Amino acid sequence: MGIVVVGTVAFDTIETPFGRGENVLGGSATYFSTSASFFSDVSLVAVVGEDFPDEHVQFLQSRDIDVKGLSRIPGKTFHWTGKYGYDLNEAQTLDTQLNVLMEFRPNLPESYRDAEYLFLANIDPELQMEVLEQVRKPRLVACDTMNFWISSKPEALKRVLQKVDIVVINEAEARQFTGEVNLIKAARGIIALGCRRLVIKRGEYGVLMFTADSVFAAPAYPLEEVFDPTGAGDTFAGGFMGYLANTGDLSEDGIRQAIVFGSVMASFNVEDFSLNRMKRLEYKEIEARYKSFKSLTNFRDIAMP
Amino acid sequence: MGIVVVGTVAFDTIETPFGRGENVLGGSATYFSTSASFFSDVSLVAVVGEDFPDEHVQFLQSRDIDVKGLSRIPGKTFHWTGKYGYDLNEAQTLDTQLNVLMEFRPNLPESYRDAEYLFLANIDPELQMEVLEQVRKPRLVACDTMNFWISSKPEALKRVLQKVDIVVINEAEARQFTGEVNLIKAARGIIALGCRRLVIKRGEYGVLMFTADSVFAAPAYPLEEVFDPTGAGDTFAGGFMGYLANTGDLSEDGIRQAIVFGSVMASFNVEDFSLNRMKRLEYKEIEARYKSFKSLTNFRDIAMP
Numbered sequence: 386m387g388i389v390v391v392g393t394v395a396f397d398t399i400e401t402p403f404g405r406g407e408n409v410l411g412g413s414a415t416y417f418s419t420s421a422s423f424f425s426d427v428s429l430v431a432v433v434g435e436d437f438p439d440e441h442v443q444f445l446q447s448r449d450i451d452v453k454g455l456s457r458i459p460g461k462t463f464h465w466t467g468k469y470g471y472d473l474n475e476a477q478t479l480d481t482q483l484n485v486l487m488e489f490r491p492n493l494p495e496s497y498r499d500a501e502y503l504f505l506a507n508i509d510p511e512l513q514m515e516v517l518e519q520v521r522k523p524r525l526v527a528c529d530t531m532n533f534w535i536s537s538k539p540e541a542l543k544r545v546l547q548k549v550d551i552v553v554i555n556e557a558e559a560r561q562f563t564g565e566v567n568l569i570k571a572a573r574g575i576i577a578l579g580c581r582r583l584v585i586k587r588g589e590y591g592v593l594m595f596t597a598d599s600v601f602a603a604p605a606y607p608l609e610e611v612f613d614p615t616g617a618g619d620t621f622a623g624g625f626m627g628y629l630a631n632t633g634d635l636s637e638d639g640i641r642q643a644i645v646f647g648s649v650m651a652s653f654n655v656e657d658f659s660l661n662r663m664k665r666l667e668y669k670e671i672e673a674r675y676k677s678f679k680s681l682t683n684f685r686d687i688a689m690p
Numbered sequence: 691m692g693i694v695v696v697g698t699v700a701f702d703t704i705e706t707p708f709g710r711g712e713n714v715l716g717g718s719a720t721y722f723s724t725s726a727s728f729f730s731d732v733s734l735v736a737v738v739g740e741d742f743p744d745e746h747v748q749f750l751q752s753r754d755i756d757v758k759g760l761s762r763i764p765g766k767t768f769h770w771t772g773k774y775g776y777d778l779n780e781a782q783t784l785d786t787q788l789n790v791l792m793e794f795r796p797n798l799p800e801s802y803r804d805a806e807y808l809f810l811a812n813i814d815p816e817l818q819m820e821v822l823e824q825v826r827k828p829r830l831v832a833c834d835t836m837n838f839w840i841s842s843k844p845e846a847l848k849r850v851l852q853k854v855d856i857v858v859i860n861e862a863e864a865r866q867f868t869g870e871v872n873l874i875k876a877a878r879g880i881i882a883l884g885c886r887r888l889v890i891k892r893g894e895y896g897v898l899m900f901t902a903d904s905v906f907a908a909p910a911y912p913l914e915e916v917f918d919p920t921g922a923g924d925t926f927a928g929g930f931m932g933y934l935a936n937t938g939d940l941s942e943d944g945i946r947q948a949i950v951f952g953s954v955m956a957s958f959n960v961e962d963f964s965l966n967r968m969k970r971l972e973y974k975e976i977e978a979r980y981k982s983f984k985s986l987t988n989f990r991d992i993a994m995p
Binding site: 424471566567568569570573587589590591593599600601602603604607608609610611628631632634636638639641642644645646672679680681682683684685686687688689690 | 729776871872873874875878892894895896898904905906907908909912913914915916933936937939941943944946947949950951977984985986987988989990991992993994995
C-alpha cells in the first residue's frame with residue numbers, strides 16, 4: 386500500500402491582505418493527502434467532531450483518499466484562526482481551539498500498518514512516536530513539527546527525529562531548535578542529532594535539503610498572485626512524498642526531483658484560499674509547471690574561463 | 691578592451707556581530723573591479739582624496755586593474771559607516787561622508803571610451819547618463835542604483851534604465867521602485883519601464899533574473915560563516931560581468947552561467963572583512979566552488995509519474 390499520513394483535519398479561519406476565509410476546510414493531513422493523491426494512494430489518520438460536514442469527507446473520497454482512519458468523535462472539530470500581513474511568509478495565530486484534537490490518540494486501522502510510506506504531520510511528538518510503533522516496516526518515514534513542540538517537548542521530538550528518515554521543517558523552526566542564527570549551522574546541528582535527511586522550507590525563497598554530505602537548493606516557483614499560504618508546507622510534503630511513493634526511487638536524484646514536485650504542488654496551493662486551487666487542479670497543469678520549474682533553475686556549462 | 695566600471699572607491703567602517711573594521715578599503719568600484727579582474731581586463735573610474743594610501747592603489751594594480759581613471763583630488767575620501775545585525779541581509783547606515791564624491795564628475799580617459807563592457811555602479815543617475823554618453827559602442831551595459839536615487843531622482847533613473855542592457859538591484863529596491871509588494875510583479879513593472887533584463891539580488895536567498903519572457907533563479911551558496919556582507923552585490927556584479935567579458939557569450943545560457951559565477955564570487959567575499967578574502971582568493975577555488983554550486987542546484991528527470 387501507499388502513503389499513510391497522520392495529522393489534523395480542521396476548520397481554518399484565515400485573513401490575508403487579499404481576502405478572508407471563514408471556517409474553511411484545513412488541517413495538515415487534509416493538505417498533505419490531497420496533494421499526495423495526485424501521485425499515489427494515500428490513507429489518512431485524523432479526528433474530527435460532530436460538526437464536520439460530510440461534503441468535506443466526500444471531497445477527500447473523491448480524491449481516492451482512504452478515510453478509514455478519520456474518526457468522528459463527540460465535540461467540535463479543531464479550529465485554527467490566523468492572519469497574514471503583506472509578508473505572506475509568516476502567519477500570525479489569532480486563536481487555536483484544539484477541541485476534539487485534545488483526545489486524539491492515533492490508532493491505525495490494521496490495513497494501514499503495512500504502509501510503505503509514512504508522514505507524521507505536525508502533532509505532539511509523543512503521538513508521532515506512538516504511530517511509529519504501530520507501523521511494521523515502512524520504507525520511508527518523514528515528519529514535520531512546529532515551534533510549540535520544539536519549546537515544550539524537545540526531548541520527545543529528538544527521539545522522533547532519530548527514528549525518521551526525513552525531517553521537514555521551516556527556517557524559523559530550524560533556528561529555534563538549535564539556537565543557531567546561521568541556517569547552514571542550524572541544519573548541521575539537526576543532522577548531528579541523528580536526523581539523516583533534513584528539508585528546510587523557506588516560503589517564497591524555496592527549499593534547502595541537507596544530508597551529512599550534500600546540500601540541495603530549490604527556489605520557490607515565482608508567482609505574481611499569492612492569496613493564501615496556509616497549507617503550503619503540507620502540500621509541499623504531500624507532493625514530495627507522493628512523488629517518492631509513485632516512483633519508489635529513493636536515490637539522491639530521485640529525492641531531489643521529489644523536492645521539485647513538492648514545490649510545484651505548493652505553488653498551486655497558495656494561488657487560492659483553503660484547498661480551492663487543489664480542488665480544480667489537473668495533472669497536466671502539474672506537468673506543465675514542472676517543466677517551467679526546470680527552465681527556471683536550469684543552467685549549463687557552455688564556456689569555462 | 692574589456693570592462694570599464696564607474697563607481698566609488700571608499701573607506702568603510704563596518705560593524706557586524708562578528709567583528710569591526712575601521713577605515714577599511716571599500717567602495718563599489720573597488721569590489722566590482724577586484725572581482726571582475728579574476729576573469730577579464732578591467733578599468734576603473736572613481737575619485738579619492740589626498741588621504742587615500744598608495745598601498746590600496748598598489749593592490750588594485752596587483753590585480754592588473756587599470757587605474758588611469760582613478761583621480762585623486764584635494765579633500766578626503768568618501769567614507770561610509772554601517773552596521774549589520776544577525777540578519778546580515780540588510781545594512782544600517784550610521785554615517786555617510788561624501789567628501790570628494792561631491793565633486794565627482796566622471797571623465798573617461800580616451801582609452802576607456804571604446805569599452806566593450808560597461809558597469810555603472812551605484813552613483814547619481816545623472817552621472818551614470820554622462821558616462822553613457824562618453825562610451826562609443828559598448829557591447830553590454832549594466833547598472834546598479836540605490837534607494838536614495840529611487841526616491842530622489844526617479845525620472846533620471848528611468849532614463850538610465852531604458853539605455854542599459856541589464857539592471858542589477860536588490861529586492862527592497864525593486865519593491866520600492868514600483869510600489870509592488872509582490873517581487874514578481876515588481877520585476878514585471880521594471881521590465882515594463884523599458885529595462886530589457888533585470889537581476890534582483892536577494893542576499894542569502896540568491897538571485898532572480900528576469901526578461902520579458904523568462905525567469906532564472908539561482909540560490910546563494912550556503913555558507914556556515916558569513917563575516918561581512920559589505921560589497922557582496924558589487925562583487926557579484928564583477929564576477930557576472932567579468933565572466934561575460936571573458937566568454938563574450940551573451941546568450942541566455944551564457945548569461946545564466948555568468949549569474950552563477952557572480953554568485954560564487956559574492957560567496958567568497960562575505961567570508962571576511964573588506965576585500966580580505968578577495969586578496970587571498972585563487973582561481974582554482976573559484977572553479978571548485980562553481981562545481982559545488984552546480985551540485986547544489988542540479989536535479990534531473992529520472993522518472994515522471
